[in-house]
Amino acid sequence: MLSYQHIYHAGNLADVQKHALLCRMLAYMGQKPKPISYLETHAGRGLYELQSAEALKTGEAAAGIGVAEQWFDEKHPYSQALANVRARHGAGVYPGSPGLAAALQREGDKMHLAELHPQENAALVQAMRGSGAKVHRMDGFEMAMGVCPPTPRRGLILIDPSYEIKSDYNTIPSFIAQLNRKWNVGVIALWYPILVDGAHKDMLAALEAQDLPKVLRHEVRFPPVRAGHRMVGSGMYIVNAPFGLEDEAKWLSGLFSAMK
Numbered sequence: 001m002l003s004y005q006h007i008y009h010a011g012n013l014a015d016v017q018k019h020a021l022l023c024r025m026l027a028y029m030g031q032k033p034k035p036i037s038y039l040e041t042h043a044g045r046g047l048y049e050l051q052s053a054e055a056l057k058t059g060e061a062a063a064g065i066g067v068a069e070q071w072f073d074e075k076h077p078y079s080q081a082l083a084n085v086r087a088r089h090g091a092g093v094y095p096g097s098p099g100l101a102a103a104l105q106r107e108g109d110k111m112h113l114a115e116l117h118p119q120e121n122a123a124l125v126q127a128m129r130g131s132g133a134k135v136h137r138m139d140g141f142e143m144a145m146g147v148c149p150p151t152p153r154r155g156l157i158l159i160d161p162s163y164e165i166k167s168d169y170n171t172i173p174s175f176i177a178q179l180n181r182k183w184n185v186g187v188i189a190l191w192y193p194i195l196v197d198g199a200h201k202d203m204l205a206a207l208e209a210q211d212l213p214k215v216l217r218h219e220v221r222f223p224p225v226r227a228g229h230r231m232v233g234s235g236m237y238i239v240n241a242p243f244g245l246e247d248e249a250k251w252l253s254g255l256f257s258a259m260k
């Protein structure tokens with residue numbers, strides 16, 4: 001039974017790193033007129049109310065996007081996507097990755113989103129109404145294997161597990177290698193937490209050992225949100241990273257490093 005709910009963490013500093021890179025990648029890929037496919041294995045509910053009791057309880061959004069929003073000028077695709085979603089849903093919302101991707105999607109682009117948790121899935125269906133996205137209530141790894149290579153063939157998949165199921169750390173490297181064999185042109189973006197106990201390290205070592213193409217690994221550090229909190233940073237491991245993403249990653253690293 002899944003219990004993780006992203007509403008407690010939406011808009012935190014990990015989301016800022018992940019979502020800024022995601023929006024930049026989608027904007028790069030959108031420069032060519034050809035349509036793309038956007039897939040997510042672990043989509044969440046797509047739209048979060050930052051004044052909800054859950055979001056206020058942790059204060060993670062206030063310490064995250066509340067601080068970091070000023071980093072992004074109005075031309076940054078992350079700012080543009082945020083503005084688009086707030087214009088439609090109100091100033092107090094924060095879009096999840098499917099909401100950001102929908103805001104940047106163009107005519108002919110396609111979306112496949114998997115979310116297994118029944119309530120999160122129902123909320124995602126609501127949030128994505130009118131976007132044309134196909135929302136799957138099934139295991140995201142299975143969805144990806146079934147859909148890939150997608151049509152259109154150019155595209156990106158975000159893999160953003162909560163790592164509630166500890167075996168994810170062991171199974172993800174071979175899943176990504178298999179996905180890359182099935183969909184060799186696809187951009188594969190994995191998010192992972194940087195944890196004080198180093199639980200992510202073996203997964204990263206296994207990924208590095210696979211010799212995947214055009215890899216960009218980007219990690220940022222930040223203070224734990226609460227005393228004793230295990231997460232002290234956020235990472236993205238990207239296969240077939242779009243040209244130019246390295247500059248964005250370096251720029252973000254500077255901003256995170258300059259935080260007190």
Ligand code: SAM
Pocket residue numbers: 002004005006015018040041042043044045046095096097098114115116117120138139140141160161162
């Ligand atoms: N990607 C979202 C974002 O950035 O806005 C956040 C996703 S949240 C970290 C992870 C989600 O994955 C949770 O909503 C959880 O219910 C869902 N989930 C967990 N295991 C899953 C699985 N095997 N397949 C699909 N969804 C799953």
